Amino acid sequence: MTSKKSEPAGLALRLAAAERLRSVLNGDNFVPLGPTELADGRDRALANRLITTALRRQGQINFIIHALLDKGMPGKSGTFEAVLRLSLAQLVFLPDLGAHSALFLAVEATKRDPKARHLSGLMNAVLRRAQANSAKFGTLSDDLLIPDTFGDTWVDAYGEAAIPAFTEALLAGAPLDLTLKDNDAELIAELGATPVMADTVRIDMRDRPVEALPGYAEGRWWVQDAASAIPARLLKLEQGARVLDLCAAPGGKTAQLIKAGYAVTALDSDARRMERLRENLARLDYNAETITADAGTFGPNSLYDGVLLDAPCSATGTFRRHPEVVWHRSVADVQGRVRLQRALLTNAFRCLDAGGVLIYCVCSLEPAEGEEQVSWALDSLPGLELYPVTADEMAGLESAVDQRGLVRTHPGMAPGGQAGGMDGFFVARFRRR
Numbered sequence: 001m002t003s004k005k006s007e008p009a010g011l012a013l014r015l016a017a018a019e020r021l022r023s024v025l026n027g028d029n030f031v032p033l034g035p036t037e038l039a040d041g042r043d044r045a046l047a048n049r050l051i052t053t054a055l056r057r058q059g060q061i062n063f064i065i066h067a068l069l070d071k072g073m074p075g076k077s078g079t080f081e082a083v084l085r086l087s088l089a090q091l092v093f094l095p096d097l098g099a100h101s102a103l104f105l106a107v108e109a110t111k112r113d114p115k116a117r118h119l120s121g122l123m124n125a126v127l128r129r130a131q132a133n134s135a136k137f138g139t140l141s142d143d144l145l146i147p148d149t150f151g152d153t154w155v156d157a158y159g160e161a162a163i164p165a166f167t168e169a170l171l172a173g174a175p176l177d178l179t180l181k182d183n184d185a186e187l188i189a190e191l192g193a194t195p196v197m198a199d200t201v202r203i204d205m206r207d208r209p210v211e212a213l214p215g216y217a218e219g220r221w222w223v224q225d226a227a228s229a230i231p232a233r234l235l236k237l238e239q240g241a242r243v244l245d246l247c248a249a250p251g252g253k254t255a256q257l258i259k260a261g262y263a264v265t266a267l268d269s270d271a272r273r274m275e276r277l278r279e280n281l282a283r284l285d286y287n288a289e290t291i292t293a294d295a296g297t298f299g300p301n302s303l304y305d306g307v308l309l310d311a312p313c314s315a316t317g318t319f320r321r322h323p324e325v326v327w328h329r330s331v332a333d334v335q336g337r338v339r340l341q342r343a344l345l346t347n348a349f350r351c352l353d354a355g356g357v358l359i360y361c362v363c364s365l366e367p368a369e370g371e372e373q374v375s376w377a378l379d380s381l382p383g384l385e386l387y388p389v390t391a392d393e394m395a396g397l398e399s400a401v402d403q404r405g406l407v408r409t410h411p412g413m414a415p416g417g418q419a420g421g422m423d424g425f426f427v428a429r430f431r432r433r
């Protein structure tokens, strides 16, 4: 038996990284390793760097694997694929980490896994070939980074010229955006943050836990991408208006609606996520009525002045933080989400009082979940009309408003002129006649 003391340096973090990457390859969302999984901050940062590089470069690594594994990926081989992808990420795309550790630790990690042990020779041979070709592999085209499933629709929707900015954003990852409870200059300085738009500020911080930032415990801000903060601001109702937040958890938009002075009902079908919403509101010292129910069938006792529907979607707009989404989603997944969004939009409209305002939004780059849903809604829901957003409502991001008054953001945009991009989001504002 190998004692912990005699373990090669860097092996434990690679084993943890391989387990996490394997779960993402199997369909889970990427969640960075935290202090409970790897206590040492430097090990944790390195493990997360390896995983995110493997995920961001997945398209290029697929190409390399295809070129090097003559018989394809061996089946039922435990963590073999995850270890291989992490090691290729290091060898080819993170040369500053050194090639020796990539090779040696990959073979060691393979030997520790009873399901992959018999493949340690193959691991060694494949990585040696990758090392010999690393200069060639290191200059593979960025076109490989976006799967064909989405590449073609994005070229159609955003133009060929926008795509390099998308791949750049995919490789760069996301800064941390916060929505402030109060615009306090002292707090902004303490956070080392830069104002972006309205009450959103940006911190170029990737590795520190958010709980350690100034003002977290006191509930002075919440984490929310600059794009995600746009929809709730566009409701524009009177103070005290009754607003229903459908698909509300974990509550970023609920918090904004409460901040705006509305009487908010927050509804979501996922009980665990609703628990997180309640915890988040408690930290912020905000109150809302909370309901765990299906937004497709919920029937309110009385109608609302405003409804915000942040519908479940393909989430392709979040690829800076979740590079795996573009590989997880298929065309059929998008079609399934489109059907669900229509059902939820129909019920959102039923919950809205005459003269009330409805915001529909999704964190998707797919026109099928955005612009095309507006045409469907206007044709299918009599009494619903567009309430166009105007450029002056979008100070700092005027170019995001199209001719119909719909809002479209994407990762190549610079909110408030700031570097770092933003999520892909679509927002439409309607009114009930």
Ligand SMILES: C[S@@+](CC[C@H](N)C(=O)[O-])C[C@H]1O[C@@H](n2cnc3c(N)ncnc32)[C@H](O)[C@@H]1O
Residues within 6 Å of the ligand: 246, 247, 248, 249, 250, 251, 252, 253, 254, 267, 268, 269, 270, 273, 293, 294, 295, 296, 310, 311, 312, 313
């Ligand atoms: C994009 S997330 C919402 C994010 C949230 N609005 C915020 O700003 O923090 C979508 C949410 O839809 C919820 N959801 C999915 N299907 C639902 C349904 N049929 N009824 C209610 N909620 C649903 C999910 O549980 C998830 O919390």
